[in-house]
Amino acid sequence: MTTTREPQPTMTSAAAVLPPDAAGDGPRGLRQHLPVLYPAAMLLVFFVVPFGIMLAFSFFHRVQGGFYEPAFELDNYARFLTPLFVSALGFSILLCGLAATVCVALALPFTWLLGRSSVRVQTAWLVFILSVLSLSEVIVGFSWSVLLSRSAGVSNLLVALGLAAEPAAWSPSFPALLMGLCYVSLPYAVLVLYPSVVRLPSEITEAARTLGASPVRTFLTVVVPSLRRAVVATLILVFVFTLGSYLLPQLLGQPQHWTLSVLITDQAVYQSNVPFAAAIAVFLMLVSLGLIGITLLLSERGRA
Amino acid sequence: MRGEVLLKRLFMGLVAAFLAAPLVVVAGVSLNEKRRLLFPPEGLSLNWYAALFADEKWVAALRNSGTIAVLAALLSVSIALPLAWFLWRYRVRYARALFALGVAPFILPPVITALGFLVFWTSVGLYGAMGATIVSHGIFFMTLPLVNISLGLESIERETVEAARTLGADERAVFRTVVLPGILPYLVSSFAFVFVLSINEYIVSYMVSGFTVETIPIKIFNSLRYGYTPIMAVVAVLFVAVSFTVFGLMARNGRLLRILGRH
Known part of the structure; x- marks a missing residue:
């Protein structure tokens, strides 16, 4: 969706904005790369890392009393696939759509x-x-x-x-x-x-x-x-x-x-079940990314 | 032709009424003499405005929100500016990836980003600290400055450079004499946007430090749940007045429409 010559939506339409045209040469040496190191590091540490931790948490094992231990199990995802949460997912998608x-x-x-x-x-x-x-x-x-x-x-x-x-x-x-x-x-x-x-x-x-x-x-x-x-x-x-x-x-x-x-906030804050909250969040993200993908695909096909 | 104009006016009028309705409510509640709101309203007074500044807890929440918003906006702009400039100046392969990363926090459901921050700050032991909320907001809202400053850079003529x-x-002189003056209004508006959004943000502040650092939106929600007070409406009125002034000033020097994307 970023290869259009149609007027670019701007401001908050982050989803549809291209990086501005870069003119000229590539940066050479550490000195010229210096300006990009700080933003890259900030995004890495405070956005990519939290995301990774959340993903890892979604596989953790929950111990009674609000604690959890590192593990690799799919229990949290399995628990999500119960009628209560699946219907909440369906409702959320319907409502927001x-x-x-x-x-x-x-x-x-x-x-x-x-x-x-x-x-x-x-x-x-x-x-x-x-x-x-x-x-x-x-x-x-x-x-x-x-x-x-x-x-x-x-x-x-x-x-x-x-x-x-x-x-x-x-x-x-x-x-x-x-x-x-x-x-x-x-x-x-x-x-x-x-x-x-x-x-x-x-x-x-x-x-x-x-x-x-x-x-x-x-x-x-x-x-x-x-x-x-x-x-x-x-x-x-x-x-x-x-x-x-x-x-x-x-x-x-x-x-x-x-x-x-x-439900995610409730699980994370009031039930102290961060692993389960993380699993729902990952699920929600996959579903929304999937829906975005389908929408883009359909609109591309509609153009042809 | 006449029916057309009438229809247009009617439609715009309805949208205006829809958008203005909550403003009317908060203004009414804030001026209502009694604690309870009834229709038709009884008595007019400014007592709740005085009550806001007499209540230490509300003043503390105002101070928290203000501090977080100012520092988060500075942080956000400080991250977005070098990134936007770098992508504008050099032709680099990873530019797209970096840009996408900067835009990502905004195109995910906010609750997911908020949960990511929660687990991160818990892991590093800073859960509940005001600094954690500041950094989280700075990252969460950086999409706006990034897109906005990029727009400003695009408007600089390559010939001048x-x-x-x-x-x-040299690079530094070009930045100081050509680039910076060109993007200054965009920097100011980026700061204003992040400030306004941060001061009204709920879910990230709540997940990161909701029980230790009470911000205005958290305080308002708590007061709705555990003991309603018209002071919350006073705060809302003041916030809208501040935004109106800030954006109104930006409009006065005629740059608002360009900043929002008009040629």
Whole structure:
């Protein structure tokens, strides 16, 4: 996905960004390599090593009382393959896939309309979106649970307007959780789509309009296909991002809506079973990498 | 044509309302006189704002979060800058791998990275230390500075660099006189992004030092669980106000759109 000449998504769209064009020669000797040693060492020590340790832990044997001893056994993985955890995995994938789809379906037309506004309007919107981005997940969860509550929620407004008979509690529930996840990922989705959308040549849409296509039709048949790569990258980013959400399932969902992230944290922090938590994490990573691979493959094939 | 404009306005308006709804709630809660929130709200007061600064525990959490965010942002930029510069300056085979490594923390589900940090800091015996959270955040968020600074480097014209070299500038002089001024706004925005995200981050701080170093998001979640207080809404309002000011200032000098990827 990195060999495109299409406008590069930037900022948070890390998934789709190329290393910048390197110009000139290769570095010679230790002196010229010096600048890269520090970042390489930091990433190695504080990212690759922790990952390796986690992988090793997932094979460790757990001893009663929160301790564990080095071993190589697959018990932790076997334990994962019980109905409770497998259904949690299925639910997490379903929930986050749905959240990613809804979020991008909202973000794409929005970003497109934004990109066609004046610079002033764009700036105002982006400052607003960046401010929303700085709302902590805890606050988002709390606010929406208030907005969806019986005592102080939106349903009271409907009653006041005579649209509903009595106030209702809409949270915790599946739709509430889904909406919360869409809310936290919408700013990210917009920021990732933005560069590709504003760099889209305006001739493309003008041609379609000249030929008599309606705005909605132009958007669906011309804009969406030419932004395909950015859309796929955003879908993946939002999917993975929501898969990692730990607070929202607890604040807006019921216990049966708890995702694998909640279970991993629960095992690691409250059950002191780090080996099992590590096994779930490795499993989750493999599944998300697999899904990302399939998505990329399908979108490549769709192009040909 | 008119219906089109109307439809566009309606759609944008709905998105704005959706995004603004939680802001309205926290603002309402923070100004509500009573502890409990009811509809319609009763009484208006700034008491909870005073209460925040009178409460030592909240002030301590603010100090923790602020310290972590500033140092993590500095660390993040300090790792990303040499890496981005090196990849921009030299044609190296392992460039892609290094770049991918720098981007990886951001494209994995955060809980996995958090668990990796948990086992790492436990293994080296620094579990629960504030330094551990700072380093973890610095690594976790380094994708943003890396991508952002790379974008800034791309915007520097190669001709200018060539001209400086022809005039006899060595690597260091080129960096100081051409590269650094060119990427300065990107460095500032990278710092701002990491700062804002770090100050609101929950899962990594919680897993690495959640029981010893109470940050603002952890304190808010605890207060939701074990004793609700409107002070949490006050903090949220202040945080949004700070971000709004920071990004608003970046927008004033007209660079925000370019930093976000517009040509």
